[in-house]
Amino acid sequence: MKIRHSFNRVWWRRFIFLTFLIGVTTASPATGIASKPPVIVVNSGYRLLIDSEKGTIVAFRSTLGPSSELLIPGHADLPMFKIEFLDDHSQFKTVTSLDAKHVTVSRSRNEDGLSIEIEYNDIAQLPLDVQVRIRCPFQEPLTYWNLVLNNRTTFWVGHIQFPVIEVPFDSRREKHNSHILWSFADGALAGPVESSLAGRLDYDSPETWRANNYPGQWASTQLMAYYDDSGGLYIACDDPKGLPKFLNPLMAMDGVVMGLGHYPATRGPSNTKLPYNVVLGTFLGDWYVAAEIYRNWAAQQPFCATKLTQRKDYPNWLNDSPVGISFPMRGQADWDPPAAVNPEYTPLTNALPYLNKLASALASPLMPIIFNWEYGGPWVQPESFPPVGGEAPFREFMVAAKGQGWHPVLYGDGLRWITWQKNTDYDGMPYFKAHGGESAIARNWDGSLMENIWEWRKNYAVCVGTDRGRQMILDMTRGMAQLGPDVVQQFDQGPGPMVCYATDHGHPPVPGPWMTEAFNQLIRSDTDVAKSINPGVALSCEGAPPETYLQDFQVWDAREQTCPLFSFLYHEYLNGFEGFYTNRLNDEALRASVARALVTGYMMNLTLRDKGLVHYDWDQPWTKAIPDQAGILDWSKTANHFRVGPARDYLVYGRMLRPWTVSGVSQRDFGWGKEPSVMTATWRAPDGREGVVLANYADLRESPRVELEGRGNKELILYNGAGKEQRRVELPTVVDLEMEPRSVGLIELR
Numbered sequence: 209m210k211i212r213h214s215f216n217r218v219w220w221r222r223f224i225f226l227t228f229l230i231g232v233t234t235a236s237p238a239t240g241i242a243s244k245p246p247v248i249v250v251n252s253g254y255r256l257l258i259d260s261e262k263g264t265i266v267a268f269r270s271t272l273g274p275s276s277e278l279l280i281p282g283h284a285d286l287p288m289f290k291i292e293f294l295d296d297h298s299q300f301k302t303v304t305s306l307d308a309k310h311v312t313v314s315r316s317r318n319e320d321g322l323s324i325e326i327e328y329n330d331i332a333q334l335p336l337d338v339q340v341r342i343r344c345p346f347q348e349p350l351t352y353w354n355l356v357l358n359n360r361t362t363f364w365v366g367h368i369q370f371p372v373i374e375v376p377f378d379s380r381r382e383k384h385n386s387h388i389l390w391s392f393a394d395g396a397l398a399g400p401v402e403s404s405l406a407g408r409l410d411y412d413s414p415e416t417w418r419a420n421n422y423p424g425q426w427a428s429t430q431l432m433a434y435y436d437d438s439g440g441l442y443i444a445c446d447d448p449k450g451l452p453k454f455l456n457p458l459m460a461m462d463g464v465v466m467g468l469g470h471y472p473a474t475r476g477p478s479n480t481k482l483p484y485n486v487v488l489g490t491f492l493g494d495w496y497v498a499a500e501i502y503r504n505w506a507a508q509q510p511f512c513a514t515k516l517t518q519r520k521d522y523p524n525w526l527n528d529s530p531v532g533i534s535f536p537m538r539g540q541a542d543w544d545p546p547a548a549v550n551p552e553y554t555p556l557t558n559a560l561p562y563l564n565k566l567a568s569a570l571a572s573p574l575m576p577i578i579f580n581w582e583y584g585g586p587w588v589q590p591e592s593f594p595p596v597g598g599e600a601p602f603r604e605f606m607v608a609a610k611g612q613g614w615h616p617v618l619y620g621d622g623l624r625w626i627t628w629q630k631n632t633d634y635d636g637m638p639y640f641k642a643h644g645g646e647s648a649i650a651r652n653w654d655g656s657l658m659e660n661i662w663e664w665r666k667n668y669a670v671c672v673g674t675d676r677g678r679q680m681i682l683d684m685t686r687g688m689a690q691l692g693p694d695v696v697q698q699f700d701q702g703p704g705p706m707v708c709y710a711t712d713h714g715h716p717p718v719p720g721p722w723m724t725e726a727f728n729q730l731i732r733s734d735t736d737v738a739k740s741i742n743p744g745v746a747l748s749c750e751g752a753p754p755e756t757y758l759q760d761f762q763v764w765d766a767r768e769q770t771c772p773l774f775s776f777l778y779h780e781y782l783n784g785f786e787g788f789y790t791n792r793l794n795d796e797a798l799r800a801s802v803a804r805a806l807v808t809g810y811m812m813n814l815t816l817r818d819k820g821l822v823h824y825d826w827d828q829p830w831t832k833a834i835p836d837q838a839g840i841l842d843w844s845k846t847a848n849h850f851r852v853g854p855a856r857d858y859l860v861y862g863r864m865l866r867p868w869t870v871s872g873v874s875q876r877d878f879g880w881g882k883e884p885s886v887m888t889a890t891w892r893a894p895d896g897r898e899g900v901v902l903a904n905y906a907d908l909r910e911s912p913r914v915e916l917e918g919r920g921n922k923e924l925i926l927y928n929g930a931g932k933e934q935r936r937v938e939l940p941t942v943v944d945l946e947m948e949p950r951s952v953g954l955i956e957l958r
């Protein structure tokens with residue numbers, strides 16, 4: 209397990225990018241004003257300008273609030289699209305709309321609105337034409353962009369970037385404070401938009417685009433947004449099928465490219481039409497407003513057919529909010545050699561007395577999460593069996609744990625075939641060779657095996673288009689299920705397919721829809737295998753599951769940060785637990801992570817160190833100070849009882865709403881930016897009641913003022929610590945609370 213950070217500082221990439229960009233700049237014609245006026249579409253939400261000679265985007269302006277240009281100056285000089293082909297000699301060749309010999313731009317009108325059609329002919333002196341159509345309905349602030357490629361070469365399409373969109377850095381002089389939202393893990397939000405974002409975002413380089421990140425390689429939705437107080441740019445795709453895409457902001461010299469990559473995997477001669485639209489629009493407000501637009505679309509899609517309350521595959525025990533307790537059988541973290549066996553947890557039955565103590569302190573059912581159980585070393589698959597400490601005590605533990613009403617969890621390692629692990633100095637190459645490993649592995653475009661070399665382990669990436677690769681995953685799941693857990697998390701490190709450029713795997717030699725088809729099949733076979741052994745088993749994954757797999761998982765191992773995008777969109781379909789790497793630096797930050805999890809709707813989880821003691825977080829060595837045990841256990845118990853008590857209809861079954869304003873609370877900064885010491889969120893229960901949940905994790909009393917929105921006379925029920933009061937209120941109004949240290953509250957309106 210290890211979250212693959214998109215916050216990648218690869219300096220050589222930047223160097224290559226700079227070289228590339230300088231080359232392009234000097235080769236381009238000098239910027240000038242087009243002699244023909246641009247084609248303009250204006251409605252109440254936006255003003256869109258298309259260059260009538262180049263067929264490029266001149267400007268896109270939000271007119272919902274104070275008029276605000278959303279794109280960089282000189283945007284007309286950027287191409288409308290870039291297409292990378294793989295030619296007959298397996299060489300990449302890139303063309304752009306600026307290479308077209310002829311460009312024709314026209315505008316037409318129909319009942320619903322306007323359309324702009326752009327034809328690009330004889331691109332780069334090749335038999336290539338592209339038609340772009342932008343549909344602009346009168347009544348909405350959204351526009352729908354589609355593209356048809358007429359490819360009369362024999363080249364494969366590697367990927368298409370469309371449309372090319374770049375937003376500017378903030379102007380310091382004008383004190384802009386813009387933000388960018390994207391769908392990394394549970395949700396990512398960055399701002400102000402300036403060159404320092406290079407710490408979190410990759411540079412735009414040709415290689416970046418050769419691998420999808422959606423679905424499931426850490427991007428779980430198709431939404432991005434860019435906004436400030438005066439207006440915002442909404443960016444999404446309306447694909448209900450989870451086809452591979454690249455959807456991520458990327459650094460450029462003068463702004464941020466809102467990267468949109470498509471992978472049709474077609475070969476010429478052929479016509480390729482994008483099977484969904486890119487949706488660009490404007491909005492006024494913060495990221496929640498953009499997410500609401502997206503949620504309105506998503507709720508109509510097949511993957512949102514069944515809410516949690518109607519799901520038949522959903523184990524009831526998950527609704528009782530078991531607390532996850534993770535502990536390693538060997539070593540202390542992912543990376544700490546030599547990985548000595550921990551006698552507290554090995555054989556596994558030794559863990560039972562510690563877990564009993566915790567269950568009683570938390571007065572909650574548990575989800576014991578067993579880490580570092582694999583024969584070869586932590587996260588080593590497929591040479592994972594028999595488990596550390598032997599199979600018999602492992603099974604004995606599972607029976608005893610279930611007898612206590614607990615629900616043990618085992619993790620596999622996603623699409624990884626591990627060949628070396630630092631903790632045990634495991635050498636997996638003999639096993640790899642003896643078990644036909646090579647035929648399971650994805651290929652880079654140069655034909656080499658796709659290898660990931662980390663500081664603490666080496667692995668190859670499995671191609672989901674190969675029988676051997678799929679079989680390895682299914683065998684791994686079967687082996688885990690046979691050990692008797694109630695939750696199997698095979699899809700660690702994101703549930704989604706990875707690219708493969710092999711020419712002999714029976715799939716196209718470029719990324720494309722075949723990946724989603726193969727992964728859909730794999731995920732369903734994987735479920736069948738697990739359920740054939742334990743019909744009640746729950747399937748989990750690391751990071752938010754791609755939206756198209758909402759109904760395929762029963763729980764998920766979140767990567768809680770400060771932007772709850774995924775929960776806002778999809779909590780009422782699937783609950784997750786807060787997960788690991790949650791910035792738990794000290795006792796207060798540890799309690800903050802529980803408060804954040806609570807108000808976001810997550811279940812809670814804690815990690816143990818030696819002697820059954822709660823540690824700050826997973827993957828931290830045991831040399832740190834020991835947290836205040838009574839403090840964190842008591843706070844977790846308070847939060848968890850509240851989650852399944854007064855707040856159950858909101859935090860288990862509810863839908864998150866745009867937050868109502870809460871003020872008058874002190875702020876803390878543990879390294880993730882300023883956060884209030886009273887975490888809050890606004891929710892709607894399935895029956896329509898609305899409520900604000902509050903969690904004061906601080907050691908001080910806090911006096912939050914909550915602004916209640918809406919209209920009319922309502923009954924207000926206030927839970928504050930152990931107290932409960934009820935009264936009638938006329939909305940809108942404000943409520944002032946006095947919250948005790950380490951207390952929770954709910955303001956409910958009915």
Ligand SMILES: [Zn+2]
Nearest residue numbers: 671708710713
């Ligand atoms: Zn392959």
